[in-house]
Amino acid sequence: MIIQVTDLKKNYGQLQVLKGITTQVAEREVVCVIGPSGSGKSTFLRCLNQLEEMTSGRIVINGHDLSDPKVDINKVREDVGMVFQRFNLFPHKTVLENVMLAPVKVRKMPQEQARERGLELLKKVGLADKADVYPDRLSGGQMQRVAIARALAMNPKVMLFDEPTSALDPELVGEVLAVMKDLAREGMTMIVVTHEMGFAREVGDRVIFMDQGIIMAEGKPEELFEDTQNERLRSFLGRVL
Ligand code: ADP
Ligand code: MG
DSSP: OOEEEEEEEEEETTEEEEEEEEEEEOTTOEEEEEOOTTSSHHHHHHHHTTSSOOSEEEEEETTEETTSTTOOHHHHHHHEEEEOSSOOOOTTSOHHHHHHHHHHHTTOOOHHHHHHHHHHHHHHTTOGGGTTSOGGGSOHHHHHHHHHHHHHTTOOSEEEEESTTTTSOHHHHHHHHHHHHHHHHTTOEEEEEOSOHHHHHHHOSEEEEEETTEEEEEEOHHHHTTOOSOHHHHHHHHHHO
């Protein structure tokens, strides 16, 4: 198990957003997280890469215990790549510079090596020809693929995706999902919050249904999507499918 989460709770003041999440993710596993807006999906991912501090519980990622006060947060963040709904590329840097930035700044990787690796990653996401353009020349789908390449540049052990296609025009969703599917096929461990049920069904090894701050149901996609016993899951799926 590369990720172990035990009774994770997160409060914002009086509001308890995560009410005790327990789950594990195996190496090379792809876990899709679905659930209504406000159910705590983003908060869950943000706790995993320490953008949010958990209120209680335990998270162990690749051997790092996040509740240990001595844990090196930067090391944890290097192991955990994250891709958001909004791409947040640096507008005044070229596509390649965006991808090279973290390895050079954080890892102190030599420029030449970072450039080579960056070009390799851009090729992987199908954007080798865009290396020298600025982000404003890209479509949303291309920007999101750059954001994926940028996250991969740190050689993460795990990739977290928070609704990576939700901000995209429908015709651009497929190219981003295709890149994610390739990553999954290569064995990347992934947690993907998504409303793309087709992707969850096809690529997910497991689907977690979050509702009101808990894991309301989880299982293999083919089982979960056929589970008509769970009233809230059925009603959610009825709205998104
Ligand atoms: P989801 O991603 O499933 O839509 P979120 O994790 O974004 O859900 O949010 C879960 C709940 O936590 C929501 O009620 C939201 O308003 C609340 N919330 C999220 N972030 C904060 C914050 N920084 N401060 C206060 N409340 C927050
Ligand atoms: Mg969210």
